[in-house]
Amino acid sequence: MPIAKRFALLLVMIVASLILAACGQTPPAAPAAPTTEPAPEPAAELDPVRLQLKWVAQAQFAGYYAALDQGFYTEEGLDVTIRPGGPDIVPEQVVASGQAEFGINWMASLLATREQGVPLVNIAQIYTRAGMRHLAWADSGIASPEDFAGRNIAVWFGGNEYNLLATLSKFNLDPDTDLNLVQQPFDMNLLLNREVDAAAAMTYNELYQVLSAGHTIEELNIIDYNELGTAMPEDGIFVSETWLTADPANKDIAARFVRASIKGWAYCRDNVDSCVDSVLSQDSGGVMTREAQTWQMNEVNKLIWGDPIDPSTTVGFLEPALFDFAAATALEFGVITQPADPAAYTHEIWETASP
Known part of the structure; x- marks a missing residue:
């Protein structure tokens, strides 16, 4: 295309854009450059x-x-x-x-x-x-660990017996010869049925089991290892x-x-x-x-x-x-x-x- 024609065409385009602007219109906007959204940070692994x-x-x-x-x-x-x-x-x-x-x-x-x-x-x-206690009936004659001698005393094993063993040692009682240690199940039926003379109890669990079975604190003698100095x-x-x-x-x-x-x-x-x-x-x-x-x-x-x-x-x-x-x-x-x-x-x- 000759230079003159190219110049004329350019002039026509400029005039056209001015006319559009005068009519309150704007030429189409150029496409926006693509934006890159930041990738969400992955959740921290736990x-x-x-x-x-x-x-x-x-x-x-x-x-x-x-x-x-x-x-x-x-x-x-x-x-x-x-x-x-x-x-x-x-x-x-x-x-x-x-x-x-x-x-x-x-x-x-x-x-x-x-x-x-x-x-x-x-x-x-x-x-x-410490929450561990031993419970005995008030009419059993057991008011102290020294009264365990010759009796059937229930306790949980597997690491739960150590407070009792320490207490027996303190009162010079041999757990093998001076009393009968009984493997205690995880309920209080042995005591409730008077099959043992004393049984282990936690204040937050087994004591409640005995009370909820219809008994009162007054019916029990409670041996507290904290008071005996053998609670760990x-x-x-x-x-x-x-x-x-x-x-x-x-x-x-x-x-x-x-x-x-x-x-x-x-x-x-x-x-x-x-x-x-x-x-x-x-x-x-x-x-x-x-x-x-x-x-x-x-x-x-x-x-x-x-x-x-x-x-x-x-x-x-x-x-x-x-x-x-x-x-x-x-x-x-x-x-x-x-x-x-x-x-x-x-x-x-x-x-x-x-x-």
Whole structure:
């Protein structure tokens, strides 16, 4: 095309655009440049861990179920599976074998297991008071452990017998010759049917079973191991020392687990009904009652937060004096044969978990 014609055509286009503008119209806009939306960040992966309980789901463990249901574990980046216990499950064995990262059990059992060469370590002491008692009928003539001589005394084994064994040793009673120890099932029928002279009971469970069977406190003589000086810490969180030190990340996981768990227990202190709901939701067999679990939740709160409830209680921190007492009691009364290793507990995880 000649230059003149090209110039004329260009002029026509310019004039046309001016006419459109004068009519209030605008030429079509050029296509917008494609925009790149930032890709959504992938959700952070949760660290999967397992908690092995000492017994079946009940309000004894409500704080852990609350931490799960209220999202406290998720907030800490944890995917927690809670494994119920049972009569044939020993939490120390489960944790030592790597089938769970965390376990719940009593200090005496941990010390006895550790003496056998299993490197378990308490990382948080949740219960600040002991709930185990022995119950006898008031008309039985049993008012003190020294009255156990020649009697049938029921107790749970599998790590639950150590308070009793320590007490028998204190009163110079040989469990093999001076009385008859009976394997106690996980109900109170032996005592209720007077098939034994005394039976073990937790304040939050078996004591309620006896009372709900139509009996009163006045009908019972209650032997309290706290008063006898042979009660050792109950329901602490422990891990395998091998797991804890295998990877620096595991200490961080442990701290997050402890932090969320304590938050769960604080929630149960202030929200009894909600925590009972969490426990009842685990009852696939339909054997729990709201009344029993509410009793249990209130009694467990006393063991953690005191009676009356004191929200300022420092939960999770194992007082060195309490450990020393438990270790000395366990040694003196034959639960362990050598002085307890101070490495059986650590404050490092609790301190990391604390605000």
